[in-house]
Amino acid sequence: MKKIEAVIKPFKLDDVKEALNEIGIQGMTITEVKGYGRQKGHKEIYRGAEYVVDFIPKVKIEIVVDAERADQVVEAILESAKTGKIGDGKIFVLPVEEAIRVRTGEKGKDAI
Amino acid sequence: MVRKLLPLTAALCLLSFSTAFAGEGLDSGDTAWIIVSAALVMMMTPAGLALFYGGMSRYKNLLNTFAMTLVAYCLTSVIWMVWGYTLSFGPDKAGVVGGLDHLFMAGIGVDTLTGSIPTLVFAMFQMTFACITVALVLGAIVDRMKFSSWVVFTVLWVTFIYCPVAHWAWGGGWMGAMGALDFAGGTVVHINAGVAGLVLALVVGKRIGYGKEAMFPSSITLTALGAALLWFGWFGFNAGSALAADGVAASAFLVTNTSAATAALAWMFAEWKVNNKPTVLGLASGVVAGLVAITPAAGFVNMPASLAIGLVAGLLGFYSVAVLKQKLGYDDSLDAFGVHGMCGIWGALATGIFANPAITEGASGLLYGNPKQLWIQIVSIAATAAFTAVGSVVIIYVTKAITGGLRVPEEEEVQGLDSTVHGERGFEII
Known part of the structure; x- marks a missing residue:
């Protein structure tokens, strides 16, 4: 099993969700996060006092899938989250040791 | 009774030069307008200023800013009725302060008139000015001052600074007698509050992290709404200061709006040019700057x-x-200080430059052949600023002695005054 973590632009969330639905992904967890990479932050000026706002709002999506499907998921996110401009985000793929469904106690592939 | 009223009437002549009270007795039109004006100016403090300042303070201190504004209004309301009014508008003592004849509003009944309006209305109208003046000061020290210190400071400052200065300009004191022109409170309200704020900020000291960490306003939306309410209330402040529903009031009404709008545009374009963005805070600040300057x-x-x-x-x-x-x-x-002090000084000077005898007879400035007026304005500005600066320092140290320090403990300042002082929060945001 693999976990795909994608940090994307918030306004792209609906597009990504739709793209994932289309390839049959049935669930995901999202978090509103803040961060910065190459995009850096922006400046705000209040009555002459200049503040650099480093952390920009992003959405983090977490999905766990069967290892064979990981590439397909990454592909779907890449296509749907891309604007071509700086700040589009990143995708990470991590190995997952175990998954357990709380209600039934099922384990592994059956649980995701 | 009539003799008691004479100094008041004299004071009013100096205040507005209005011809309306040349007539005899109560004028119902004037009275109605000043009752409405007093209510308009009342709104400027607990609504207009509280929102204007509250929106600019940090999210963790928004309620504390509201609380300081509201408590300043309430304290001054009581002080004014007990001893403030008589210190400002009681019978003149050597041009410096009013006598104590009207303690607890003694000797003022429903039939007592000031000009063409009941003295009770005049006293209420003037009370709202005292309230907003002391509340303006708190803009200098939000985010860090002890609430108890603010309460003590308010009581002492209104009593020993505001009342005498109001008497000087409007109550028959030396400044009015000298011919200084202050229609609605350039020296009495704005320079007074601005300088006191500067002194208080210097004594209390900077906020923790000032200049290093970002201090975002809690809500520019609230500030913009506050500026709009101040603007609305200012029509009562300035047009009401004619103390009559007449042509001078009409003129004051018009120039108040024009100055506010022009200043907002000037601030906006200047900021747009210098910092590349026309900010909403800049527009709202410009409105207030223009209102302050046109006041005198x-x-x-x-x-x-x-x-x-x-x-x-x-x-x-x-x-x-x-x-x-x-x-x-x-x-x-x-x-x-930056807005009220500086623009108040400009307004007082501008009065000495632009005063036009066609608007109010006998009031001419530099441009109308009376350069001496500018000098009188400078003297009144300097005297107000000096008295306020020195007097406020004394009051601040007395306050410090009474309340055991002026600042909240460091830990409370970092956590925020809403929770540590009031045990409440301004917003519930998840």
């Missing part, structure tokens, strides 16, 4: 003059808070 001049100048007064006020206000404050390095959190 409102009943004396014509429309073209209000364009000039507003233009300079907008640029001066922007320069004061964006450049001057950074250079001098004091932490006047919400720019009580």
Whole structure:
């Protein structure tokens, strides 16, 4: 099993969700996060006092899938989250040791 | 009774030069307008100023800013009725202060008149000015002052600073007698509050992290709404200061709006040019700068003059808070001095320049062949600023002694005053 973590632009969330639905992904967890990479932050000026706002709002999506499907998921996110401009985000793929469904106690592939 | 009223009437002549009270007895039109004006000015403190300042304070101190504003209004309301009114408008004592004849409003009944309006209405109208003046000061020290210190400071400052200065300008004191023109409170309200704010900010000291960490306003939306309410209330402040529903009031009404709008535009364009963005805070600040500057001049100048007064006020206000404050390095959190002090001084000077005898007979400035008026204005500005600066320092140290320090403990300042002082929160945001 693999976990795909994608940090994307918030306004792209609906597009990504739709793209994932289309390839049959049935669930995901999202978090509103803040961060910065190459995009850096922006400046705000209040009555002459200049503040650099480093952390920009992003959405983090977490999905766990069967290892064979990981590439397909990454592909779907890449296509749907891309604007071509700086700040589009990143995708990470991590190995997952175990998954357990709380209600039934099922384990592994059956649980995701 | 009649003799008691004479000094008051004399004071009013100096205040407004209005011809309306040349007539005999109560004028119901004037009375109605001043009752409405007093209510308009009342709204400026617990609504207008509280929102204007509250929106600029940090999210963790928004309620504390509201609380300081509201408590200043309540304290001053009581003080005014007990001893404030008589110290300001009681029978003149050597041109410096009013006598104590009207303690607890003694000797003022429903039939007592000030000009063409009941003295009770006049006293209420003047009370709202005292309330907003002391509340303006708190802009300099939000985010860090002890609430108990603010309460003590308010009581002492209204009593020993506001009342005498109001007497000097409007209550038959020396400044009015000298011929200083202050229609609605350039010296009494804005220079007074601005200088006191600066002194208080210097003594209390900077906020923790000032200049290093980002201090975001809690809500520019609230600030913009507050500026709009201040603007609305200011029609009562300035047009009401004619103490009559007459042509001078009409002129004051018009120039007040024009100056505010012009200053807002000036501030906006200056900021747009210098910092690349026309900020909403800049627009709202410009509105207040223009209102402050036109205040002493409102009943004396014509429309073209209000364009000039507003233009300079907008640029001066922007320069004061964006450049001057950074250079001098004091932490006047919400720019009580930068906006009210600086633009108040400009307004008082502008009155000496632009006062037009066609608006109010006998009030001429530099441009109408009376350069001496400008000198009188300078003297009144300097005297007010000096008295307020020295007097406020004394009051601040007395306050410090009474309340055992002026600042909240460091830990409470970091956590925020809403929770540590009041045990409440301004917002519930998940």
